[in-house]
Amino acid sequence: MPSIVALCGGVGGAKLAYGFARVLPSHDLAVIVNTGDDFEHLGLRICPDLDTVMYTLSGVDNRDTGWGRAAETWAVMDEVGRLGGETWFKLGDKDLALHLLRRQLLDGGERLTIVTRQLAARLGVQSDILPMSDEPVRTIVETAEGDLAFQDYFVRCHCEPQVTGFRFEGAVQATPSPEVQAALSDPEVRGIVICPSNPYVSIGPMLAIAGIRERLERTSVPIIAVSPIVAGRAIKGPAAKMMAELGGPVSGLLVARLYRELIDGMVLDEQDHALVGQRRDDDPRLFVAPTVMRTSEDRVALARECLRLLDELR
């Protein structure tokens, strides 16, 4: 069993997961990853968050874009475009190699969890990267311009439509995989960390699955979250824009309140120290740390700080 279980979406969450992978012994980290962004495209199963986590933990990620692989080439996509195919979702040549292997493994009847473990192993990843469910859950962004499948909102519409809500199709029927159930049910785990990921569309889909939410509510293991909002802005992605459009004050404190029933502590960025004074009695405990991860050393330092806090909360 892993000693740390991290829950995350793509970029920001993957960075903290990388920090944990660096400071923990091999095989001592399980990362439960959002699959609400997954979709079928060009006949392939695209799992953006799983891939970002796999690429980040294996060190082949593209740190400039925050998605895809480093030193990527685009021969296939260029030709897809010349043949009149869809090119709005960019799939590089190296990335496509992984997608072909995933398609082949899925066509062979394997569960996404097993397929992901095999792909991660081929990338040399020693942490256990777990899709939140082997069953499909699809995030729908409800906007002033109508409902949008997540990738339509995120990539095609550049997050421009005003958000009014979210829906997670399939979440009611979905169960966490046996591997996720085990990771969230083990009282020996040192701690559970909700990474600095978008609370609505990265962590939200997981919490919409009763089998995940209830295990988080019930566990005796300490749970902390790290705010993806720093000084009123998201480090990357639409979290702050969504929060504003839904009427909130854009702050890490609001994120803490979204997770109120689940977490034992919330890590705010040092820039948001003043928020600690706004804490109400029914809010989670608030901690302050440098959460902006520009370098690998930043990631490792934040992971160490999370481990310290979890041990303090235990």
Next chain:
Amino acid sequence: MPSIVALCGGVGGAKLAYGFARVLPSHDLAVIVNTGDDFEHLGLRICPDLDTVMYTLSGVDNRDTGWGRAAETWAVMDEVGRLGGETWFKLGDKDLALHLLRRQLLDGGERLTIVTRQLAARLGVQSDILPMSDEPVRTIVETAEGDLAFQDYFVRCHCEPQVTGFRFEGAVQATPSPEVQAALSDPEVRGIVICPSNPYVSIGPMLAIAGIRERLERTSVPIIAVSPIVAGRAIKGPAAKMMAELGGPVSGLLVARLYRELIDGMVLDEQDHALVGQRRDDDPRLFVAPTVMRTSEDRVALARECLRLLDELR
């Protein structure tokens, strides 16, 4: 309706089809293509002969290899190999673009015939390239080392095992597509040409489909075949080796006899002029022409000669 209907496999047949496409008006050629070599690989539907014909007619084919595209790159395949995936079947980056579009169109529920027409149109091909059937037919090569799926025999085993026979799984149940039925049933067609393709594994799978064989037997339209065997050797591929292993004399005359009940005339290469003297009364009429197609001009010249013979036989 087309004026010429050509039946072919890959390389050699595609060259003659190219000749017809050059000498006939647009949309005046239908090419019925073997799909017995098709298989699923890396989650994609691979149709080697359809692709060779499409690439050849669109002029993007690789004339050095005889398969795949010119100016090809290998970024995806290289990465598939690094990730421990299968690389025995080479799929170039440009080639993969077509395969992704095919997968997407097939996943959308289209018949292979419609998918192929859409892909050919994107490649700028004006001839009608028709899979022999929308239903799966799979060529099995029976060898001294056991049964081999065609690509295992052809690519993985380099055609080395000794052939004892062939089997076409699914052929008994398969029907030609409505488009193939129409092309082979139209008495107004100027002629039908069996291209210089392997009689066993390129033309054989078509003839194993009763709905194709019976239409060829019944039609009043003249049918000629062009021998793929020249001076006792195949221009490309294992046809001569197979013919020898099955005990035949390796010659265009044997090919004529394999097609005896279907064709009105057989075109032998000029190097095989002496075979004409070996003709028996129940053999098809034998003609002689330069059949080796080294250049585009050779292809065009052979196509013109075929048209002349068809008109003579009409």
